[in-house]
Amino acid sequence: MAAGSKILQWRPMEVSDLASVSAMASIIHTDFFEADAVYQERLALYPNGCHVLQDKDGRLIGYAITHPWRLYTMPALNSLLGEIPDQHSTYYLHDIALMPQSRGTGAAREIVSILADHAQNSKFTTMSLIAVNGSTGFWQKQGFLPDDRPELETKLRTYSDDARFMVRHLR
Numbered sequence: 001m002a003a004g005s006k007i008l009q010w011r012p013m014e015v016s017d018l019a020s021v022s023a024m025a026s027i028i029h030t031d032f033f034e035a036d037a038v039y040q041e042r043l044a045l046y047p048n049g050c051h052v053l054q055d056k057d058g059r060l061i062g063y064a065i066t067h068p069w070r071l072y073t074m075p076a077l078n079s080l081l082g083e084i085p086d087q088h089s090t091y092y093l094h095d096i097a098l099m100p101q102s103r104g105t106g107a108a109r110e111i112v113s114i115l116a117d118h119a120q121n122s123k124f125t126t127m128s129l130i131a132v133n134g135s136t137g138f139w140q141k142q143g144f145l146p147d148d149r150p151e152l153e154t155k156l157r158t159y160s161d162d163a164r165f166m167v168r169h170l171r
Contacts, residue, residue: 015043020052020060021052021063024060066093092129146164
């Protein structure tokens with residue numbers, strides 16, 4: 001069951017998807033609560049970076065929220081951005097989340113590829129993220145490398161004890 005087939009499909013997120021995105025987040029990210037306003041704002045500020053994964057019956061079973069940001073910084077969890085910074089220097093992957101039935105299908109790998117293409121076409125030279133829940137290995141397979149900077153440690157601990165800042169350099 002591949003995400004690239006007709007069975008699972010990534011598409012741009014729409015305002016009407018936000019209730020489903022919030023419901024999925026409450027199931028997937030029990031340790032990383034974010035208010036509905038966070039998802040609403042990210043979609044409003046950078047709709048090109050927001051996607052949902054739907055199954056063959058049109059049910060939403062995953063989402064991705066990404067946006068331009070400043071390299072070596074990270075927005076606090078459950079916080080509004082206010083705006084996309086004019087001096088952005090990285091394409092930041094805020095959240096990629098999959099419901100259990102979509103895991104192992106290649107859907108995560110597919111959306112990372114879609115996002116990398118978008119980042120390159122938008123002239124970004126890096127993508128960055130914070131890996132949590134032991135996901136560092138997955139992200140390394142997607143070309144991201146841990147970038148352990150002491151000045152980030154305090155902020156990373158607000159996410160989780162295993163949080164790692166990771167960067168992927170784009171060609």
